[in-house]
Amino acid sequence: MTTISLGYLRNALHAGCASAVARVLDAHEAEVEFVDADPGELPGLLDEGAIDLLVSAWLPRDADLVQHGMRVLGTIYRPYYCWGSYEAVSSAAELSGDSLDALFVARSDAEKLQQVLAQTPNLSGLTPTICEDEALFGTVQGAREAGRKFVVFLAQPHALFHDEAFQPVSDPRFSEEMEAALLVRESVAACADQDMLDELSEMTLGNKVMSALEYAIQVDNMDPEEAAEAWQRGRLVAR
Template sequence: MSFTSSLTLGHLDTRQHEAAAAAVLRVLEAHDLEVELVPADRDGLVAHMQAGRIDLLATAWLPDLDAGLVDPAQMEVLGGVLYRPFLMWAVPAALVIPGLVSIADLHRPEIAAVIDTKIVLPPWLEPHAQRVMTVYELGRSGYRLEVLDAEVAFDRASALLDAAAAAVLPLSQPHALAHGGRLRPLEDPEAALNTRQEARLLLRRGLRASLDPDLMDELEELTLGNPVVSALEHAMRRDGMTADEAAEAWQRGRLTPRA
């Protein structure tokens, strides 16, 4: 039986998803598949999948964060878990503020007096951060959100982390800034943030039968882990690698996942 020789690989147009997609691409190319990458924002991916233009999506964060990407009539969720993302509010690990353990501690007068009350974040995290602000009533202690373009927000967070600044950083894990253990997540006693997710591959309905079973087995067994995805994105942002170069370095054992 002959199997398909080409497919389209979609991913959300962020560095984390690009990094994970590049690792999946290495697996596909090892099976001699010709692959077209399809990066897009969330709405664009949904439109592509509804039109049947994406064969494989890497990755959807399930069951909550990317639930809108899963239309059972269009895509099936593959069994493997590539990594386990989650949202966090963190501070630089090198920052020492006695008593700052959880998000709730941000209200303490001695902490609010020294920490930056302006919290910088990218647009996609705003609804989640608004929930944290509401649940912990952080506005009454003067905290406010500053939503910036994704790349500007990353550069600002990176500079704050490099300086070990007294600042709160809402981020997702995996993340380039999490590489090397330089972040200290704050506890979330009120569970205002989403629980841990599973990063899964989505396959276009009806395509499974046309793919080599050995490839399907490998895709469903593929595991990256949060430290690997963080290391891939770190290599892209700090070392100037393309996603493909970072994935090749990982495959050859030249990337050290440390977070």
């Protein structure tokens, strides 16, 4: 039996994606070894050959990961940065620090937000509330229940978008989608089952499913494998 080491970032979003991919590997009778990592650990693990398949690299942001003996296998969803709000806001130009109580951001996106705020004078007077990544959902929901007016800077997909009332705010600076790519080690691809590689290269979850997977894991307290099974059986979102 072939063993595939499946690497992913150590958070609910990527854990859900990895478990969904693992179901494809299982169907092709491959034994899966999960390898979770922080972003800074990935280059070293790739150089060591500790990861055969990576779920997932956000290209072009993570293009440097391809340089570690990997190649792009397929695009599984299309993330992008955005403002998110429960208010009816049609564009970022309508956002104003004078009319908002708070601006929330996950710690992993805080540096990106600072770059954006330097070019967003209408929000310059608003001090961001930085949340630990796994705490962003609960913090935002608490602010909503308290009746506060706020905006969130985040990447879509996210568990917050599982609620259709939470919508991205149009901003032309964030109109370009990235590609969340599966990366496979070149040496593994050379000897792996071609049917399995073909299925993986065509596999698409999409942002809606990814948001639902993260919601199931982070909010409904499913483990990633349980959430992936629920998706496969059509119980997370309409397929």
